[in-house]
Amino acid sequence: MTQQDDQRFPAVEIEDADLVYTLTDEAPMLATHSLLPIVEGFTRAADVSVARADISLAGRIMAAFGHASDDLARLGTLTQSESATIIKLPNISASVPQLKKAIAELQAEGIEVPDYPESPSTDAEREVRAAYDAVKGSAVNPVLREGNSDRRAPIAVKAYARSHPHSMGEWSPQSRTRVAMMSSGDFRHNEASTIVPHDGTVQIRLRPADGSDTVVLRETLPVTAGEVLDATYMSVRELDAFLTEQVAAASAEEVLLSVHLKATMMKVSDPLIFGRAVRAVLPATFSSFGEVLEEADLRPEDGLASILAGLDGLADGERIRASIASELSQGPGIAMVDSDNGITNLHVPSDVIIDASMPAMIRSGGKMWDAQGQMADTLAVIPDSSYAGVYEAVVEDCKANGALDPATMGSVPNVGLMARKAEEYGSHDKTFLVPAAGTVEIVVLDGTGLPAGTVLLSHEVEAGDIWRACQTQDAPVRDWVRLAVTRARASGAPAVFWLDPTRGHDRVLTSLVGAYLTQEDIEDLDIRILDPVAATRLSLERARQGQDTISVTGNVLRDYNTDLFPILELGTSAKMLSVVPLMNGGGLYETGAGGSAPKHVRQLLHDNYLRWDSLGEFLALAEALRHVALVTGKTRAAVMADALDAATTTLLKENRSPGRRLGTIDNRGSHAWLAQYWAAELAAQEADADLAARFAPVATLFQTVGETIQAELAAVQRQTVEIGGYYHPNDELTEAVMRPSATLNAIIDML
Template sequence: MAKIIYTHTDEAPLLATYSFLPIVSAFAQKAGIEFETRDISVAGRILAQFGLADDALAELGELTESPEANIVKLPNISASLPQLKAAIKELQEKGYDIPDYPDAPANDDEAAVRAKYFKAIGSVVNPVLRQGNSDRRAPLSVKSYAKKHPHTNKPFGEGSKTRVATMGEHDFKSNEKSVTLASDDTLTIVLETADGEQKVLLERLPVLAGEIVDATVLSAEYLDAFLANALKTAQAEGVLFSVHLKATMMKVSDPIIFGHVVRAFFKDVFDKYGADLKAAGLSANDGLGAILAGLDALPNGAEIREAIDTTLAGGPRLSYVNSDKGITNLHVPSDVIIDASMPALIRNGGKLWDGEGREEDTLAVIPDSSYAGVYATVVEDVKKNGPLDPATIGSVSNVGLMAQAAEEYGSHNKTFEIPADGVVKVLDSAGEVLLQHEVGAGDIWRACQTKDIPVRDWVRLAVGRARATHTPAIFWLDETRGHDAQIIRKVRAYLDDAELVGDTTGLTIDILAPELATAYSLERMRKGEDTISVTGNVLRDYNTDLFPILELGTSAKMLSIVPLIAGGGLFETGAGGSAPKHVQQLLAENYLRWDSLGEFFALVPSFEKYAEAAGVPAAQVLADALDRATATFLDEDRSPGRKLGTIDNRGSHFYLALYWAQELAKQTDDPELAAEFAGLAETLTAQESTIVDELIAVQGSPTDVGGYYLPDPAKASAVMRPSATFNEALAAF
């Protein structure tokens, strides 16, 4: 029997769930919809590894292979190592018998523990659940609202010095090699050192016929030289220095790159005290914050702290995540996530914040050049043509290749920090070399896989969207890049496959390198025209933040549908990049600014799929009413406000419930269901002012939800459901 699975995740989305899920559950029950929850939070994932909780992620992974899958997936933490350690500490304090994370395993048992934790870190959720490709776009109601109530994209100042700095050579993009496999096989990845030793990096890498395997290496030597030059440039030009990475998704490579940046900035400190820090287990990869937190345990900790302060004062000036709390761009690897931080910089006129909270021009450092050109193109376009006007611009939607852990975001188990000079080789089962790179000690080498079935499905989905919307579809692929050249061959072949994609006559479908595709899309946006970006996995992630943030002010309002290849559906609810800040505000002021609009949108197609799969017509009635209610919600501007005294996330949920009940009460497709909701609609309408007053009355004081990674359900529910009148109305219903 079909059922809808609603995921419990982390941070602001989780807290919002304590308020929103009781509403959804009550409404769904009346329509005969089976509704269940599964915990895929970082805390839940950790506990599952030690048998202290059900492995909900594994269960949902199996479900995605069923045509009955119907999963509503909220944003979750893709934990960096500091976040993982913080979650472990909180769980231990709550009485869970789990071990510390072993930074340097001393025996097999500790190695096994580390391996368990590795299954809970980084982007482990998405590769499991995303067994289909991505269709993300702004719903018409959201786009209409943005045009009626445009946010502000600030202009870059005259003579702005803000720009993107990237390596451009000796990096992942420039060193990439790729091959398409002719038959099923099992590959091996080995390092042959200059001393003649052969180290097996990965013993078994199963591949399928038609699968693309690519490999590349980023030179540590050239990375360090690039960073040293970037630091000198930032200081000479008097701009802020900031680095923009994705240490959550690229959980092996990007923390290492981040560590290089920390060591480059604090070169004098590491030259003098590096051995002391290493002996104390304080790693630059974990960020400046972790180092500072551990200095008290060192005999010369005060001396090292003073040296760090001296370096910070001497420049170049760092950008700050939170100048009030002294949190720099280099404090935590997961604090500055490129897909959220770069659009924020562009929206803010190319400025980030210094240690005094002043807005300043910035050198945005994106070491690997694979996609840095996309952001550089937007920066230069806005400098030349002025900020994008949300009241008039078109949309850039996305069809993203991500099924079966496609591309860079599936590289975690095939990424290595090379221990010695030598050659890394990818060998087939016959011992033939498919790919190889000369490497130096400290280099970062990685391989990625992209299976053929996801590529076929991706092309089919892109053509379908172009046909349905009469919108140009642009494949963002660079024929000079090894991997993209292999993908382009497949794309061209499948576009010619009429059985797969149908008749493409009259459709505008093109292939452009990412920088050119960016410029093309921006040109159309400024004319008020829409474009579909058809991208690989990383650009899917980047584009579905970049363009929505410029268009809508947020990426949380996107409709995100993943038609699973097996026939089921995964319905995602937006991005969670701002979630940590929202939690901090809730704890300080009992005010949650998180916008659940993404959940509203995701539930509509989820209900529609349920209606079809389970043969429950009332579910379609529920979906249609929710769609109309969301339009009213937007027209009435009921999203969370920006300051105390206005409705927050909890108030927005009340208004969604009010409008939804009203729509259900007056619909005529199911008179019996209308009668069920008539009383609730009447009650909520009559009690509107009382409920809103009760929701606003709690604001302004600190509150406690009993934990960050694992909130106490009773405390979190009490905080997120503070209106007795609303609670009683739902209970009576």
């Protein structure tokens, strides 16, 4: 759905627009085909120009090979402008299997993009691999998040959750569910950290233990004055021992085995860890057939589904399949992603994302699905102990005190440090599978205020270890502290910095936070620094008493907390208001989570019913319009925002959000109700008489034909539909599916 192809609205370039709306993937993308025409129609009345930016996985692939505009890069430049106002919907953080499927789909459409080279051996293949490596994983967020995160539940959403509490599974003190994490040898225990004195350049290299030539892992790495530079590694020897222990423990304790990682955002390290987990569950198979699988490019890092799909063409394929089936039947039960179709926790690395899978398990009383479609206690394996203790603390709290009550519990909003690829999420281009035993070093090349050749950080490693470096610049840290103080003062709630004194990075950050707090007005504010486990326990204790506690966290914990607590509190993280005040004055407004989006797409194709809830888009749009009014002086945008918030409140009160079953309101029906309520609010408001007069007849028309619109939308349900692709759907087909009400379309086109 390109703006140039849409004749209702003139094309607006990204750089010239008042507001940029991103086109992404899966269910959010489908919803955009329905909602964005409404947004464009209404905002024209406020003289707000809207541009569309394609940052979908398919769009990024096409841009990488010259078949489309690089909208992500253009948005990255725009984030440096004080007038930037960007609405960012959830997008795929592509794993390698997803990337390959998208490539195949584009190739089938006749778009000439190369295959993904697993093991590049030529300069041309290495160039292609580098282009795809820039696309896969979380390629979008590091570019756009030029500010820190402020996520919280809006008042209307919180009120609705309390009056309409979602279901929660029961917890028992006898629950056998627990969390397992490494006690040594992981990223947390091996972390070392330093502060860079001045701007400069460093190099990452490996000095092999056998005395052979130094291996340069990263030729040059720019560093900035005052930034926190970290290095750490995970011992594959200790990881394998740990995983083997957990497989045995799950069998002995008769609980399901589940592995919780983030192979999408942590696109180098976590797929490797995931692959070791697959090996740990199938040791005999890999002992007997490991070389055969490797030669066939069937990698455990890509998941069990990828291996099984590739066996048909192998001479030993049936023997390998039988070996896998035998080991799975004799080992512990594996938690299921889709028990009806035999999809386990180990089938696809991107199917089980820790920040969605762990809260869902906790909400379900500590249970996950088994192969028979029954709920069962689970051994949740989270190898790296950096943040696993947070989930362990919640599990233990629920065992002791029972499930949290959404009708009474308080909130845990978040202020997250994420600007400029802070911390682990900026580690991808500095993460390496160690090729040989030796010493990995970060060495000064020039600048930094230190002599060339100075070793800043180093680790003794073994072949197969996973080593990584992270950077956190000083300006984002200062901005993070300032934002935490601002939120504490605005809300009156305690603000707790979640910092672990046993981690190298957090020890350094604690000293910086202490120093920067002295530069802020914190009189009468309750601001604390606690380790993550203690902070979790405090937040849960206060939440059970109906009290709010701001979690002030680093980048990964920001991601985890803004799913964990909202899923328990609101039933979903998609209902959170997510604001990113950009450091140069602009605003990025994020719209929720996409963890269940693939299921929504399948339901649309099978039943012409889209369950995706666009509430996050409604909330983000209102805040974005206020920012437009602030930076452009277009005051009508603020009137639009206030009316939209009022309409959203009415939508929640009247229960016009998408239902869970066929025959109820779906995503498109919810959009139609929002348009009706928004028009009514604009007609009734008194701040802008011209705007009220313009929308009065629209509101009247909606009242007259509202039932007709809903009937037209309901009539298309229970039909199969075709959109022409999963990653790169056909615009015309998708538009037809997502805008099936001729009556609604006529009203919007009239605007």
